[in-house]
Amino acid sequence: xxxxxxxxxxxxxxxxxxxxxxxxxxxxxxxxxxxxxxxxxxxxxxxxxxxxxxxxxxxxxxxxxxxxxxxxxxx
Numbered sequence: 001x002x003x004x005x006x007x008x009x010x011x012x013x014x015x016x017x018x019x020x021x022x023x024x025x026x027x028x029x030x031x032x033x034x035x036x037x038x039x040x041x042x043x044x045x046x047x048x049x050x051x052x053x054x055x056x057x058x059x060x061x062x063x064x065x066x067x068x069x070x071x072x073x074x075x
Contacts, residue, residue, distance in 0.1 A: 001048060003045050004045065005045045006072040007042070007044070008069065009037050009041045009064070009069055010070055012039065018036040019037045019038075020064075021037055021062035022064075025052065025063055027052070037064070041057055043058075046061065051065055051066050051067070052064065
C-alpha cells in the first residue's frame with residue numbers, strides 16, 4: 001500500500017460489526033481516540049508509516065493498521 005491507493009476496509013475476523021481506527025498516529029505518545037469504520041468502506045490512503053496508514057473516508061481521516069484494509073484494483 002502507498003499514498004494515493006484506493007483502499008477498502010475488510011470484514012473483521014471476529015464478530016464485531018465495525019473496524020477500529022484512531023484519530024492520530026497510534027505509535028505516538030498520548031491519548032488515541034478510537035474511530036469505528038464500517039467494513040467495505042472505501043477510502044484513499046494519504047500517508048503510510050510503518051504498519052499504519054492514514055486514510056480519508058468521506059470527510060474523516062483515520063489511522064488504521066494495514067492488515068485491516070485491502071487495496072482496490074481499479075481499471
